[in-house]
Amino acid sequence: MTLPLGLRERARTGVEVAPELGASALGDMGLARRFLSCPAALIGGAITGLLVLVALVSLVWTPFDPNAIPQNVHLLAGPSGSHLLGTDALGRDVLSRLMAGSRVSLYAGVVAVVVASVVGVPAGLAAASLGGSASEAIMRLGDILFAFPALLGATTLTAALGASTTTAMLAIGIASVPYFARVARSGALAVLSSEYVLAARAYGQSRPAIVRRHVLPNIAPLLVVQTTLLFSVAILAEAALSYLGLGTPPPSASWGQMLESAQATLQTDPLLALWPALAIALAVLGFNLLGDGLSDVLDPRLRPVA
Amino acid sequence: MSLLDVEGLCVDLGRVPVLSEVSFSVGTAERVGLIGESGSGKSVTALAILGLLPASMTARGTVRLEGEDLLAASERRRAQLRGDRVAMVFQEPTSALDPLMRVGRQVGEVLRIHRGASRRQAHAEAVRLLGRVGFADPEAIARAFPHQLSGGQRQRVVLASAVACRPSLVVADEPTTALDVTVQAQVLDLLRHLVEESGSALLLISHDLAVVSSTCERLVVLYGGRVLELGRTAEVLEDPRHPYTAGLLATAAAVSDGSGLRGRLPALAGSVPSIGAFPSGCVYRNRCERADEACLALPRLESGQGDHRFACWHPLETGRAPEPRTGEASQSVVQGANRASGEKR
Amino acid sequence: MASFLLRRLLTLAASLGVTSVAVFFLLAVLPGSPAAVILGTQATPGAVQAEKVKLGLTAPLWDRYGHWIAGLLSGNPGVSYISQRPIGPQIGQALSVTGPLVGLGLTLGLLGGGVLGVLAALRNRRVSGALLSSLGQIGLAVPNFVAGILLVIVVGVKLHWLPTGGFNGWSQGVGPALRQLALPALALGIAEAAIISRFVRSSVVEVLQSDFLRTARAKGLRLGQALVRHGLRNAALPVVTVLGLELAGLLVGAIVVEQVFNLPGLGLLLIDAIDNRDIILVQDVVMLLAGTVLVVNTLVDVSYRLLDPRIGLDA
Numbered sequence: 001m002t003l004p005l006g007l008r009e010r011a012r013t014g015v016e017v018a019p020e021l022g023a024s025a026l027g028d029m030g031l032a033r034r035f036l037s038c039p040a041a042l043i044g045g046a047i048t049g050l051l052v053l054v055a056l057v058s059l060v061w062t063p064f065d066p067n068a069i070p071q072n073v074h075l076l077a078g079p080s081g082s083h084l085l086g087t088d089a090l091g092r093d094v095l096s097r098l099m100a101g102s103r104v105s106l107y108a109g110v111v112a113v114v115v116a117s118v119v120g121v122p123a124g125l126a127a128a129s130l131g132g133s134a135s136e137a138i139m140r141l142g143d144i145l146f147a148f149p150a151l152l153g154a155t156t157l158t159a160a161l162g163a164s165t166t167t168a169m170l171a172i173g174i175a176s177v178p179y180f181a182r183v184a185r186s187g188a189l190a191v192l193s194s195e196y197v198l199a200a201r202a203y204g205q206s207r208p209a210i211v212r213r214h215v216l217p218n219i220a221p222l223l224v225v226q227t228t229l230l231f232s233v234a235i236l237a238e239a240a241l242s243y244l245g246l247g248t249p250p251p252s253a254s255w256g257q258m259l260e261s262a263q264a265t266l267q268t269d270p271l272l273a274l275w276p277a278l279a280i281a282l283a284v285l286g287f288n289l290l291g292d293g294l295s296d297v298l299d300p301r302l303r304p305v306a
Numbered sequence: 307m308s309l310l311d312v313e314g315l316c317v318d319l320g321r322v323p324v325l326s327e328v329s330f331s332v333g334t335a336e337r338v339g340l341i342g343e344s345g346s347g348k349s350v351t352a353l354a355i356l357g358l359l360p361a362s363m364t365a366r367g368t369v370r371l372e373g374e375d376l377l378a379a380s381e382r383r384r385a386q387l388r389g390d391r392v393a394m395v396f397q398e399p400t401s402a403l404d405p406l407m408r409v410g411r412q413v414g415e416v417l418r419i420h421r422g423a424s425r426r427q428a429h430a431e432a433v434r435l436l437g438r439v440g441f442a443d444p445e446a447i448a449r450a451f452p453h454q455l456s457g458g459q460r461q462r463v464v465l466a467s468a469v470a471c472r473p474s475l476v477v478a479d480e481p482t483t484a485l486d487v488t489v490q491a492q493v494l495d496l497l498r499h500l501v502e503e504s505g506s507a508l509l510l511i512s513h514d515l516a517v518v519s520s521t522c523e524r525l526v527v528l529y530g531g532r533v534l535e536l537g538r539t540a541e542v543l544e545d546p547r548h549p550y551t552a553g554l555l556a557t558a559a560a561v562s563d564g565s566g567l568r569g570r571l572p573a574l575a576g577s578v579p580s581i582g583a584f585p586s587g588c589v590y591r592n593r594c595e596r597a598d599e600a601c602l603a604l605p606r607l608e609s610g611q612g613d614h615r616f617a618c619w620h621p622l623e624t625g626r627a628p629e630p631r632t633g634e635a636s637q638s639v640v641q642g643a644n645r646a647s648g649e650k651r
Numbered sequence: 652m653a654s655f656l657l658r659r660l661l662t663l664a665a666s667l668g669v670t671s672v673a674v675f676f677l678l679a680v681l682p683g684s685p686a687a688v689i690l691g692t693q694a695t696p697g698a699v700q701a702e703k704v705k706l707g708l709t710a711p712l713w714d715r716y717g718h719w720i721a722g723l724l725s726g727n728p729g730v731s732y733i734s735q736r737p738i739g740p741q742i743g744q745a746l747s748v749t750g751p752l753v754g755l756g757l758t759l760g761l762l763g764g765g766v767l768g769v770l771a772a773l774r775n776r777r778v779s780g781a782l783l784s785s786l787g788q789i790g791l792a793v794p795n796f797v798a799g800i801l802l803v804i805v806v807g808v809k810l811h812w813l814p815t816g817g818f819n820g821w822s823q824g825v826g827p828a829l830r831q832l833a834l835p836a837l838a839l840g841i842a843e844a845a846i847i848s849r850f851v852r853s854s855v856v857e858v859l860q861s862d863f864l865r866t867a868r869a870k871g872l873r874l875g876q877a878l879v880r881h882g883l884r885n886a887a888l889p890v891v892t893v894l895g896l897e898l899a900g901l902l903v904g905a906i907v908v909e910q911v912f913n914l915p916g917l918g919l920l921l922i923d924a925i926d927n928r929d930i931i932l933v934q935d936v937v938m939l940l941a942g943t944v945l946v947v948n949t950l951v952d953v954s955y956r957l958l959d960p961r962i963g964l965d966a
Contacts, residue, residue, distance in 0.1 A: 144666045149903040149944055156937050159925040160677045236794050240907050243796055244922055259800060263911070270804040277797045285792035358868055381873060389871035396869075401862035404881045405961055406888075415880075419871045451960040467870065 034297045041293025047286025048231075055102040064093035066100035067251040078271075085275055088258070089265060094272065097253035098279055104254040105283055108169045108238035109231035115173025116230060117223065120180025125211055127181065128188035139185070142178035150175030151237055158246040165248045168241045172234050183226055187219035221298035225291050232287035239280045255280050309334045309507050310355070310475055315367035317350050317359065317531075322582035324350050324363065325531045329607070332475065337501070337508040339518030339539070341554070342528035345578045348511045349397075351528070352479045355509075356394050357384040372474060390420040393468035393506075395497070397480040399460035403452040410436070410448025413467040420471050435466040438503075439496060458489035465493070465500055472504040479511045494521060515558040519543055527551050530579070530589030533607060537614030547614070547621040550590045588619065596620040656953065663949045670941045671723075675716050678930050685732035685928045706732055719934065728935040733927045738935050741920060748818055748832075749909070749916035753901045755836035760843025760897070767844060768851025769883075775856055784852070790845025795904045799838035799911035806834060816913040835912045839904050843897065850893055854886040861885070891955055895948035902940050 035041050063082075064070070069090045077087045085094040123142070127135040154171035161167045191197060191214055200210055241247030242256030250257060255276040262273035308331035317325040325347045332338045342348050354365045357376055369376045371392055376384060388394075393416075396402045403412055413435055414428030423431065429448065436444035439462040452460055461481060468476055481497060482490040498521055501508045512518050518525060519539055526536040527548065535548040546552040579585075579592070588605050591597035600619040607615045686702035687694065694702075703709050707718075722729050728738040767783060774780030793801070807815030814831050821828050858864060859882070867877035906918030913919070917936055924932035956962050 144669055148670065148941060149899045151903045151906075152937060152940055155906070155921070155925070156674060156677055156933075159933055232792075240794060240796060244907060244910055246922075246925070259797065263800065266800070266803060267808055270808060273800050273804065277793075277800060280794065280797055281789070281792045284794070285788060288788060288791060356869055358865060385868075385871050385873045387871075388869055394866075394869040396862060396866060398862055402866045404863045404867070404885065406884050406959070407881065415867075416870045453961045464866070 031297065035293075038293045038297050040289045041297050044286050044289030044291070044293050047282060048290050051102055051283055051286060052106065054099050055106050058096075058099035058103055062093075062096035062099050064096045066092065066096040066253045068092075069251075086269075086271065088272060089261060094258075094275055097258060098255070098275055100253040101255040101258065101276065101279065102283070104165060104242075104248050104252065105235045105238060105280075106231075108165055108172075109234040109287075111166055111169035112173040112176060112234035112237075113227050113230050115170055116176035116180045117227070119174070120177040121184045121223065123177065124181035124184025125188050125215065128185045128192060128215075129207060129211065135185075138181070142181050145175065146178040148175065150233070151240060154237060154241055155244070155246060158241065163241075163246050163249045165238060165242075165254070168238060168247045169234055172237045176230050176233065179230070180223070180226055183222050184219055187222050188215045191215045191218045221294075225295040225298065228287055228291035228294055232284045232291065235280065235283050235287065308332060309336070309372060310509070311368070311370040312351075312355070313368045313370070315351070315354060315365065315369060317347070317354050317363050317365045319363050319581065323531060324581055325354065325365075328367075328528070328531070328533055330526045330533060330536055332507050332509055334474070335502075335505050335507050336524065337498070337510065337522045339522035339525045340509060340511045340528060341513065341515060341518050341525060343513055343578050345581060346528045347531040348513075348528055349479050350531075352394065352477045352509070352511055355477060356388055356392065357381070358388075358394075386420075389416045389467075389473070390471045391473050392475045392477065393471070393473040395461075395464050395468050395476065395478040395481045398484050399457055399464050400452075400484070402464055403460060405452055407451075408448065409450050409452060409455070409463050412452075413448070413463060413470060416467050416470045431470070432466070435470055436463070438469075439463070439466045439500070456489075457485050458493060461485060461493050462496065465497060469500045469504050469506065473506050475507045475509065476501050477509045477511070480513070481510070482517060483512070483514070490517075497521075515554055527554070530584040531581075532589050533617065534590065535614075535616040535618075536607075537616075541614045545614070545624055547616040547624065548590075548618045549594050549596050549620070549622065551616075552622055588617075655956070659949055659953060663945060666945050667942055670945065671720060671938055672716070674934055674937050674941065675719060676712065678934055679712055679715070685930060688928045689733060719931070723935075723938065729931045731924075731929055731932050733929045733932075738932055741932075742917070742935065742939065745915065745917045745920045747821060748914050749902075749905050749918065752832055752835055752839065752909070752914065752916060753898070753905050755832060756839030756843055756901050756905070757898065759836060759840025760847050760901070763840060763844030764847025765851055767848035769855050769878075771848065771852040772855035772859060775852075775859075783848075787845045787848050787852075790841055791849075793842065794907075795838050795842045796907040796911050798841050799835065799908050802834050802838055803911070816911075818912075818914045818916075832914075835905075835908050835914060838908050838911070839901055842904070843901060846897065846900075847890065847893075850890050851886065854889045855882065858882045858886045888955070888959055891951065891958060895944070895951035898947050899944040902943060906940075 035045070058066075063084070069092060074087050074091055077091075079086045085098065088094055088097070123138055127138040150172050153175050154168045157171040158164070158167050188211070192210075197210055197214055200214065205213070238247050238254065239256035239259070242254040243260045244256075245260065247256055248254035258276040259273055259280075262269070262276065266273055310332040312331065313329050315325055315328040316323065328347070328351060330338070330340075340348050340351060350359070350363070353359045355369050355371075355376065357379075359365060365377055367377065371387065374387075376387070379387075403409070410429055410432045414423065414425075414432035417423040417428045417431050418425070433444045433448050436447050441447045441459075441462070447455070447459070447463070452463075455463065461484075465481075468478075476497075478497060482493050485493060494517060497508070497510075500506075508522070510518055510521055522539055524537065525539050525542045527534045527542070527550065529550055535542060535546065535551045542551060543555065546555055585592045587603050588594070588597065588601040591601040594601070598620070603619075605617040605619050607617045608621075686699045686706060686708065690698055690702055700709075707715065710718075719729065726739070728742065730737050731741070767787065771780050771783040771787070774783060803815045806812050813834050815834060818828070818831050855878075858878075861882075863885075864877050864882055867881045868874065872880060902917075905916065906921060908914075909916045909918035910922065917940065921933065921936040923929075924936065
C-alpha cells in the first residue's frame with residue numbers, strides 16, 4: 001500500500017528529535033488543553049473514538065447476525081426501517097456487517113502495532129545503546145526491509161500461510177518494524193547523549209535502568225504517534241488484502257470483503273459498495289488526523305513556526 | 307532632491323508597529339550608515355525600501371528613489387528597479403546563493419533580467435565582475451557551486467551581482483556580520499571600493515559602530531523602530547546628543563580599547579524589548595538614566611547644528627562629552643576601524 | 652564516485668539476494684501443493700507424489716532455489732506448474748498493462764501533487780491553503796482501490812463516460828487502449844497526488860522562506876519567476892528522494908486496482924497464481940516487483956547525488 005505516509009514522512013525527513021519536552025508533555029496539565037485546541041487531534045480523536053465504540057458495541061449487540069445467511073431472504077433490499085442500510089446479495093444486514101467489520105479493522109491495527117513495536121523498539125534501543133557494528137548491522141537490515149513494499153510482503157505471506165487477518169497483519173507489522181526501530185533509535189540517541197543521562201551514569205546507574213527510566217519515557221510520545229499512524233496503515237492494508245481475498249476469510253465480515261462482494265452488483269446497487277468505502281476512508285482519515293494532531297500536541301517543537 | 311528619500315515610513319506586523327515614522331535620506335553616491343541593536347528595525351527598513359517585506363507586514367509612508375515612490379509602485383515596476391537601480395546585499399552569504407546553481411550564472415542572472423543579455427554575454431560579464439571583486443581565477447569561480455566557496459568568497463560573489471547593473475543605490479544589511487573577523491575588513495573595503503567605482507550610493511546597515519563609522523559619511527541611529535538621531539558621522543560620534551547614541555559609543559569604545567575587560571562595561575542598561583513591547587512616548591525611556599515624566603510624550607526629531615538632528619527631551623549638551631571617555635572613545639572607534647581595514651588591505 | 656557506485660551496487664545485490672531467499676523459502680512451506688491442484692480433489696496420495704516428482708518439487712530446497720535463481724539470471728523465469736506455459740511471455744504480456752498503468756498513475760500523481768502542493772504552499776496559513784490541505788487528507792484516506800470503485804460508480808455507471816473494466820490490448824490502437832486505462836490510472840493517481848502534494852507543500856514552504864529566493868527577488872525577479880528559476884529546482888530535490896518509495900507504492904497499488912478494473916496485468920497474474928498454488932509463478936512475479944522496487948531505489952539514490960552538487964559521489 002502506498003500509505004505508511006505519516007510514518008514515512010517522519011522517518012524520511014528525519015524530524016530529528018531531542019524529546020525531553022515530549023516526556024514532560026505526557027505529564028503536564030496543558031496536554032488536555034493543547035489537545036482540545038488542535039482541530040486535527042480533536043476530529044481524529046472523535047472519529048477513532050466512535051470507531052472503538054462501535055467495535056465494542058458490536059461485540060454484544062448488532063441489529064442482526066452479521067454473518068448468518070437468513071432464511072426469509074430480502075436480497076439486496078434497499079434501506080428500510082428494519083434494515084437501516086439495506087441487505088447484501090445474501091440477505092445479510094449491511095449495518096450489522098459494517099459494525100462487525102470495525103472489529104476486524106481495529107484487530108488488524110492491534111496485531112500490526114504489537115508486532116512492529118515488540119520487535120522494532122528493542123531493536124532500535126539496542127542499536128542506539130550498543131552502537132558500533134551491531135548498530136550498523138541492525139539499521140542496514142532495517143533498510144532492506146524498509147524498501148520492501150509492505151503489502152507485497154503481506155501478499156507473499158498470506159500466499160504461503162493461507163488467508164487470515166492475523167497472518168496479513170503479521171506481515172504489515174514486520175514491514176513496519178524499521179519505522180519503529182528508527183524512531184526508537186533516534187530518540188534514544190538524543191536522550192543518551194544528554195547531560196542528565198551522563199549524570200545518571202556517573203551515579204552508577206546501569207544501562208537497562210537508564211533505558212527504562214530515561215529513554216523509554218522520553219520516546220513514548222513519539223511511539224504513540226507512530227502507533228496511531230500504523231493503525232491507519234493496517235486498516236488500509238487489511239481492507240486491500242481482504243478485497244483481494246487474501247485477508248479476512250468469509251464469512252466473517254470485513255470492509256474490504258464487503259467491497260469485493262458489492263462489486264458484482266455495482267451496476268444496480270452502488271450503495272452497497274459505498275458504505276464500506278466510506279467506512280474505510282473515515283477510519284483511515286480518523287487515525288491519520290489523530291496521528292498528525294498528536295504529533296503537534298505531544299511535541300510543540302514539531303509544529304511549523306508561526 | 308536626494309537619491310533616496312524615506313519619509314514617515316511605518317511598517318506594521320499585524321497590528322504591532324515595527325517601524326514608526328522613519329525618515330532619512332541618502333544623497334547621490336553618498337554612504338549612509340543605519341545603526342541599531344538587533345530588533346531596532348534595521349533589516350525591516352531595508353526590506354521595506356526594496357519592497358521585499360514578508361506578506362505578514364504592511365508598509366505606509368513614502369520611499370522615493372530618484373523621485374519615484376516605491377511603496378506606491380506596482381510589484382512589476384518594483385521588480386524592474388530591484389537589482390537594476392537598487393541592489394541588496396544580505397547578511398548570510400551562505401544561504402543567500404542558490405545552492406544548485408553555478409556562481410557565474412547567479413551573477414550573470416541580474417544582467418539577463420535587466421539588460422536582456424544573452425547567456426554568453428552574461429557569462430562573460432559575470433567573469434569580468436568576479437575579477438573585479440578580487441578573484442584571481444574568475445573563470446574557475448564562475449563554474450563553482452556556492453558550497454565550494456568560503457563565506458568571504460560567497461559574500462564577494464553577492465557583491466559582484468549587486469553592482470552588476472551599476473545601481474544608483476546599494477543596500478547592504480549586515481554584510482560582514484556572518485563572516486570571519488579576518489575577512490570582515492576586506493569585504494567592507496571591497497564594498498566601499500565597488501560603490502565608489504560604480505558611482506552608487508550605499509545604505510550600510512549594521513549593529514557595529516566601528517563598521518559603520520569607518521565607512522559612512524552620515525549616520526542614522528535607529529531604536530525601537532524609530533530614528534533617535536541622525537547627522538554627519540563625525541558630528542554624531544564627537545557630539546552625540548541622544549543618550550542612547552552616547553551609550554552605544556561608550557560601549558563600542560570600551561570593547562575596542564579593551565577597557566571593558568578590566569573594569570565594568572559601561573553598557574546600555576537593560577536589554578532591547580521585543581517588537582511591540584517598547585514603551586509609549588520616548589521608546590528609550592525605560593532604559594534611559596535621564597528619563598522623567600516629560601519622556602511620556604513622544605519627542606520629535608529636533609534640529610541641532612547643521613543637519614544633525616535628534617529626538618530627545620533631555621539631550622546631552624552640545625560639545626560636552628556625556629561621560630568622561632566618550633570623546634576619546636568615538637575617535638578610537640574611528641581609528642580602530644580605519645586601522646583594521648588598513649592592515650587588511 | 653566509483654567507490655560509491657560500487658558500494659551501492661553491492662548493497663543492491665545483497666538486498667536482491669536476501670529478498671529472493673525470503674520469497675523462495677516462504678513460499679516453499681506453502682501448505683497446498685500445485686500437484687494436488689493439478690490433479691484435483693479426487694487424486695490419490697500416490698498420484699500426487701508422482702506429479703510432485705514430475706514437477707521437480709521433491710528435490711532439496713537449496714537445489715530448487717539454485718535452479719530458480721540460475722533460471723532468472725539467464726532470463727528464463729521457468730514454466731508454469733498449472734498451465735504448463737512458459738512464464739516469460741505471460742509476464743511480458745502482463746507488463747504491457749501494468750507498466751503503462753503505473754507510468755500513467757505516477758505522471759498523474761506528480762502533476763496533480765505538484766500543482767496542489769505548490770498552491771497549498773503559496774496559500775500557506777490562509778483559508779484556501781487549509782482547504783487544499785484538507786483535500787489532501789481526504790485523498791490520503793481513500794485507498795486507490797476504493798477510489799477505483801467510486802470512480803466506476805460515478806464516471807462509469809452514472810455518467811457512462813469511460814469504460815470501467817477490461818483491457819483489449821494495445822493492438823486495438825493507442826487511443827482505445829488509453830481510454831481503458833484512464834480510470835484505473837486516475838484511481839492510482841488520486842491517492843498518489845495526495846501523498847506527493849504533502850511532500851511538495853512542505854518542501855516549497857521551506858524554499859519560500861529561504862534566503863536565496865529573497866536574493867533572487869532582490870535581483871529583480873518577481874515571486875513567480877523566482878520560484879520557477881530557483882525555487883522549484885530546490886524544492887524538487889527532497890521530493891526526488893521519495894520517488895522510489897512512491898513507485899513501490901504504485902506497483903503494489905496497481906495489483907489491487909487491476910482487480911477492480913479486471914485488467915490482465917501483473918496483479919491479476921499474481922492473484923490467479925496464488926489461487927492456483929502456482930508457486931513458481933508467484934515467486935517470479937513477487938521477485939519482479941520487489942526487484943524493480945530495489946533497483947529503482949538504488950537509481951533514485953544515485954540520481955539524487957547527481958542532482959545535488961553539495962553531496963559528492965565519493966562520500
